[in-house]
Amino acid sequence: MMKEIKCTIIQDILPLYIDEIVSQDTKEMVDQHLQHCEKCQKEYETMKRKLYIPAENKAPIIQKLNKTWRKKKVIISIASIFVTVLILFGAFAYAFYYETVIPYSEDLFKVEKQDDNQLAFHYFGESYASVNETHPMTFEIDGEKRNVSFIFYTKTMTESPSRNLFNNEKRSNEQKYTFILVESDKIDAVYYVDFDVEKVTAGKDSWASILERAELIWEK
Ligand SMILES: [Zn+2]
Secondary structure (H helix, E strand, C coil), rough: CCCCCHHHHHHHHHHHHCCCCCHHHHHHHHHHHHHHHHHHHHHHHHHHHHHCHHHHHHHHHHHHHHHHHHHHHHHHHHHHHHHHHHHHHHHHHHHHHHCCCCCCCCCEEEEEECCCCCEEEEEECCCCCEEEEECEEEEEEEEEEEEEEEEEEEEEEHHHHCCHHHHHCCCCCCCEEEEEEECCCCCEEECCCCCHHHHHCCHHHHHHHHHHEEEEEEEE
């Protein structure tokens, strides 16, 4: 089987061999010949370079693809920067504008009757976003008519009372925010509770049920 094949025959076949359109038998025959024939090997290398990379044909397509891909990459980068900025802005906006209710705690809130009979409301937290307060409303509590004021404070993430956990500041007990409750001469009791006036107006909540879940923090 292993007859010596002439180099000219091999070289005639080489273009087909390089293009991989020869039969398995032919391929093996050329393989074997190339292994021991330096001359055909050289021919093969030269031919392969010429045949395999037809510079004018294939290169532009590859370059074009690369350009398109590069453009896509740039668009993707810009898109991801945009998304990142949006996420950062979202987090920023959330931290600064999204208000949550500061839960009641004895060390944070205190009502105090001043010498002038006004009711002072103290907040001992770091800071707050808003105070929500009602005018005194009349309720019948244990058979007695009482004028009740509701109040709650909100914070944003940047104003969290627990913020000092993160920045190692010691809260001074002296520091407080104080204001005088509206119509404080009429108030019999002050309750801390989260309420939404719009819900009450819309009939989804009532002052009676707000009173039920409220925390009494001061009474006459
Ligand atoms: Zn040869």
